[in-house]
Amino acid sequence: MNSKILLVLHSHIPYVKRQGRWPFGEVWLFEAMAETYIPLIQAWIHLKDAGINNVLSFSFSPTLLEQLSSTYIHKEFIAYLQEREALALEDERYYMSRGEKDIARIAAFYRRYYRDIRRDFIVDFNKDIVRAIKRAQDEGGVEVIATAATHAYLPLLDTEGLKNQVLWGKRVYEHYFDREPRGFWLPECGYFHGIEDILIDNGFKYFYVDSHAIEGGKPIEVYSEGGEETEVEIPTFARTGLSTYRPYRIKDKEITVYGRNSMVSHQVWSADYGYPGDPDYREFHKHDPRSGLKYWKVTDRRIFDGKQIYNPDQAILRAKQHAVHFVKSLEENSQKARKLGFSTPSIVGCYDTELFGHWWWEGVSWLEEVIKEIDLSKELELALPYEVGPAKHEAQVFESSWGMGGKHYVWDNAETTWMWEIINKAGKEYETLKIFADGSDIHRMAVCQALKELMLIQSSDWLFMVSNNLTRDYAMKRFFEHYTKLLRISNCLRNNKIDEEFVKWLDQIQYEDDFFNQVSSGGLI
Amino acid sequence: MKVLLFSWEYPPHMFGGLGQHVFDLSRFMVKQGAEIHIITPRVQNCPDYQEENGVHIHRVGNSYLEGENFKSWTFRFNSDAIREAVNINNRIGGFDLVHAHDWLVAYAGRAVTKIFEIPLVTTIHATEHGRNLGLHNRLQLEIHEIEKNLALEADRVICCSQYMQDEINTLFGRSRDDIIIIPNGVDPDIFLPMPENPRFNIGEEDKVIVFLGRLVPEKGVWYLVNSFPQVLAEVPQARLYIGGKGPMSADLRKLTQKLGLEDKVVFTGFIYHEERNYIYHKARVAVFPSLYEPFGIVALEAMATNTPVIVGDVGGLADIVEDGVTGLKVTPANEEELANAITRVLKDENLADNICNNASDVITSVYNWEVIARSTIKVYEQVLEQKNKKLFDLG
Numbered sequence: 001m002n003s004k005i006l007l008v009l010h011s012h013i014p015y016v017k018r019q020g021r022w023p024f025g026e027v028w029l030f031e032a033m034a035e036t037y038i039p040l041i042q043a044w045i046h047l048k049d050a051g052i053n054n055v056l057s058f059s060f061s062p063t064l065l066e067q068l069s070s071t072y073i074h075k076e077f078i079a080y081l082q083e084r085e086a087l088a089l090e091d092e093r094y095y096m097s098r099g100e101k102d103i104a105r106i107a108a109f110y111r112r113y114y115r116d117i118r119r120d121f122i123v124d125f126n127k128d129i130v131r132a133i134k135r136a137q138d139e140g141g142v143e144v145i146a147t148a149a150t151h152a153y154l155p156l157l158d159t160e161g162l163k164n165q166v167l168w169g170k171r172v173y174e175h176y177f178d179r180e181p182r183g184f185w186l187p188e189c190g191y192f193h194g195i196e197d198i199l200i201d202n203g204f205k206y207f208y209v210d211s212h213a214i215e216g217g218k219p220i221e222v223y224s225e226g227g228e229e230t231e232v233e234i235p236t237f238a239r240t241g242l243s244t245y246r247p248y249r250i251k252d253k254e255i256t257v258y259g260r261n262s263m264v265s266h267q268v269w270s271a272d273y274g275y276p277g278d279p280d281y282r283e284f285h286k287h288d289p290r291s292g293l294k295y296w297k298v299t300d301r302r303i304f305d306g307k308q309i310y311n312p313d314q315a316i317l318r319a320k321q322h323a324v325h326f327v328k329s330l331e332e333n334s335q336k337a338r339k340l341g342f343s344t345p346s347i348v349g350c351y352d353t354e355l356f357g358h359w360w361w362e363g364v365s366w367l368e369e370v371i372k373e374i375d376l377s378k379e380l381e382l383a384l385p386y387e388v389g390p391a392k393h394e395a396q397v398f399e400s401s402w403g404m405g406g407k408h409y410v411w412d413n414a415e416t417t418w419m420w421e422i423i424n425k426a427g428k429e430y431e432t433l434k435i436f437a438d439g440s441d442i443h444r445m446a447v448c449q450a451l452k453e454l455m456l457i458q459s460s461d462w463l464f465m466v467s468n469n470l471t472r473d474y475a476m477k478r479f480f481e482h483y484t485k486l487l488r489i490s491n492c493l494r495n496n497k498i499d500e501e502f503v504k505w506l507d508q509i510q511y512e513d514d515f516f517n518q519v520s521s522g523g524l525i
Numbered sequence: 526m527k528v529l530l531f532s533w534e535y536p537p538h539m540f541g542g543l544g545q546h547v548f549d550l551s552r553f554m555v556k557q558g559a560e561i562h563i564i565t566p567r568v569q570n571c572p573d574y575q576e577e578n579g580v581h582i583h584r585v586g587n588s589y590l591e592g593e594n595f596k597s598w599t600f601r602f603n604s605d606a607i608r609e610a611v612n613i614n615n616r617i618g619g620f621d622l623v624h625a626h627d628w629l630v631a632y633a634g635r636a637v638t639k640i641f642e643i644p645l646v647t648t649i650h651a652t653e654h655g656r657n658l659g660l661h662n663r664l665q666l667e668i669h670e671i672e673k674n675l676a677l678e679a680d681r682v683i684c685c686s687q688y689m690q691d692e693i694n695t696l697f698g699r700s701r702d703d704i705i706i707i708p709n710g711v712d713p714d715i716f717l718p719m720p721e722n723p724r725f726n727i728g729e730e731d732k733v734i735v736f737l738g739r740l741v742p743e744k745g746v747w748y749l750v751n752s753f754p755q756v757l758a759e760v761p762q763a764r765l766y767i768g769g770k771g772p773m774s775a776d777l778r779k780l781t782q783k784l785g786l787e788d789k790v791v792f793t794g795f796i797y798h799e800e801r802n803y804i805y806h807k808a809r810v811a812v813f814p815s816l817y818e819p820f821g822i823v824a825l826e827a828m829a830t831n832t833p834v835i836v837g838d839v840g841g842l843a844d845i846v847e848d849g850v851t852g853l854k855v856t857p858a859n860e861e862e863l864a865n866a867i868t869r870v871l872k873d874e875n876l877a878d879n880i881c882n883n884a885s886d887v888i889t890s891v892y893n894w895e896v897i898a899r900s901t902i903k904v905y906e907q908v909l910e911q912k913n914k915k916l917f918d919l920g
Binding site: 414415417418419421422425469472473476477480481483484485487488491492495497 | 594596597598600601603604607608611612615632633635636637639640641663667670671674
């Protein structure tokens, strides 16, 4: 029997709709749509049409699903694509007039690229990316898994918050995919003892953790580029003698856990050894000051100056070579596992979807080649979690995440302690305000909106941005604004000040933060 | 008009000049008919709510503990301030406007005005870039970013001098039209009380030169000590009183010893209230030879006590003092020029008298809290008018 390769792509964008466009806000979503989601689904469809065994698991965060389904976003996305196309055309003319043909050629490529994406989006997808994903799942070959409602970092959340995050994650999934989800993606692979009970209560059958959570040892340490001020001591977890080559049943519980394979993750992610840092690949950080388009290659990832002009053909060739190399390492990995006594080892690779295309421009081509190569391999085959069969062995899993240090540091450190205090206070505020609500429609609407604001406060994104000092002000602004909205609702309910002004305001914030609307009735509120 | 002020400092919670500023501004605005609420951190032995001079003071959160992570404490305070603002807002039927003082309350100011859809006015008293003569570490860059976003998001920015207007305009890119200069004020009455038993024994013959301020390089006190021997050569009865504390304290004492001036220079440590008044009362000249100074409230205080002032020709000080009319200005870090200026004032009594008279006029006409409170309320009115116009235009 061939080894089973389980590729899991986790997709998430925080809720940015109507909360700023550029440089922070909706453009994050548009970039991911144009550079990752659409090309990736197109590649998946092409491979399937070509009869290639093409099996992937995806998770889509509810905030992302809601935004992808919004007609407002559809309209804005098309405008964004037209804007990019026009900018590329301007660049093309500008660089042509200066005799810089190499750049002009890439500009022409971008112009066509954004035009084609617009066509695909409107014609092939009928503007509905989620429907395309649903179709892929219904036809077989893709398994979509659920995740927490607003991508909260679960290990540090209070119990009520956890229950809401899991339940609403599931509800949104059911709304869009019209079936019960089997798998649950723990945001950031954040695991603690007890989370499985809430997952089981909601009917989930499996979830994923990082490799050290199962095997022990040193965490993969995904984000190794912390500055000196954020340096963290990497703990070593006790060796367990268990292996990620097989799934496990959580001890005494009816739920399966899959561990990431550390080699497979490292090769793609690592800043030092990973593929995306290759000199031939397109440089992510440097962009044209006029248009924002990117015309340079990594060249040398340690230095920012002296970047050379990007050569797309060379880069695609490199992506193919890397794909071959990757599948070869998978085969070696698989043989190693067999020597250890695993007759049909599972190898689990988990990645952020946006890595492919958005961060790593050639990533979609690379993935496509990997799938073709695995299809040809005599040693390997792509598989979905339920095809691996029931877990026969039991394991206890370490409290862990896939972030730097392997535990909670990235989301819980000196920079974010105060945020957790507010998150907890917000949770208590919500629990209290519910008591003051009577059964009237307006009270019910107010409570629903309060829950949405609470869940937006709980998004792990704000913590991540503040820790990493990236777009920090945007994150803090959002964090404080949602908190203020929650407090205003709470205060009005407590003092029974549901006047005309409040109703008008509530109406407006329902418009601003308008997600999870279809599941506002019933359930754990 | 109902106005909410967010301020990190309010008496008795005082570090720099901010607390005094907010104290005076608010009580004088109340005199002009405004309803003023201040949200400020809790202080030991102070009530959570208090009405003082007609100002409503609300204290929230925990007072800052030495050694605590200052940034965390600040943001936590912001969240408590927001909660209190929401409560008061509902109770009093809605604020018309929020006025946030400095970056420490930026997020509370921004969030509350955004969610309640009311205008935000901010006073930027100093900038992180100015305080540190550049930005040198992560914390400073972060504070700079917060200041910038506050300055850009507020409907109007108030600052205290031409110099600060330039700084806010160039650092943050906010248009000059939106940055209103309203100088700081000083209340001459507070300098009248004298101590019963003064701590210092100032002789009748002594010609006292006084410096008050933190002992840090940007205040230029080093140059003052260095220039003092030249002054003594001309005016042997001259005595130098240095009031304040700070990191340069030990170095300054060493310098004094090196120059052999121990019995002519007095380090008083931090002095305030009656003792400060006493020193000013006795002083023949007050010297503030700063290298950086957003405003220079100390110069105004000296002027309010009828003491002639000599200041470094920088920042807000340069705006306050008209050379030869309300004081003397000297090139920063120029010891020779400083010594000459001091000698001139000590020797020429006519000049000293003229300067004091002119300074006194300016204090009553310009740096007067009644005038300042009126100008501030005018800014509020403009902002509210603009908002109403916008609403009207939107239909």
